[in-house]
Amino acid sequence: MSTDDWLTDTRASYDTVAVSYADQLRDAIAGHQYLRAALALFAGNVRAAGGGPVADVGCGPGHVTAHLHELGVDAFGIDLSPGMIDVARRDHPGLRFEVGTMTDLDLPAASVAGVLAWQSLIHIPDDEVPSVFGHFHRALRPGGPLQLLFHVGDESRLKTQGYGGHPMKVHVHLRQPDQVATWLRDAGFEVEAQMLLDPDEKASQAFLFARRKPYR
Incomplete structure (x- = not known):
């Protein structure tokens, strides 16, 4: 499958489920202490690195972007799905959201103080991940933090239905944290920590906490 094919399928799928997805995840952060703690840690790391704009890549309906804003972070959201961006702008009218893709991230070099990608890397095929991390590295300022959240496993599967029973056509790639950490190091990141959520389930x-290496 070409890049255009899976991007088109992913975009169309999330356009279809955007409203129901937003309704289901509206209280996800409020109800999960470890998600809140991870975002608080990320916000603290951004401030410690000097502050500045932060890109929430694969922001969906914008609930994570909005939470970061409540923590005092100058966060903006980017998502492949125009439908998701419409919902994000509707629900969080004071924040900045734009359509874009992490496979061709349209951000100037060293322009952001942090990058966060929660559950968006799961739709990127293995052979595209190194390029995506290269985009993250280029956009981040030296010393800027990166935080990833993704599903753990050793398989890829096709998701054909979800979020209110709507039809979807997206591939979900489950990965081991050590593999993702290796890709990050190869892209020039320092991996600082890993954390598993619900490891017995x-x-x-998994969370990965990393940082673009500062200039020496």
């Missing part, structure tokens, strides 16, 4: 998730 089948649908566990």
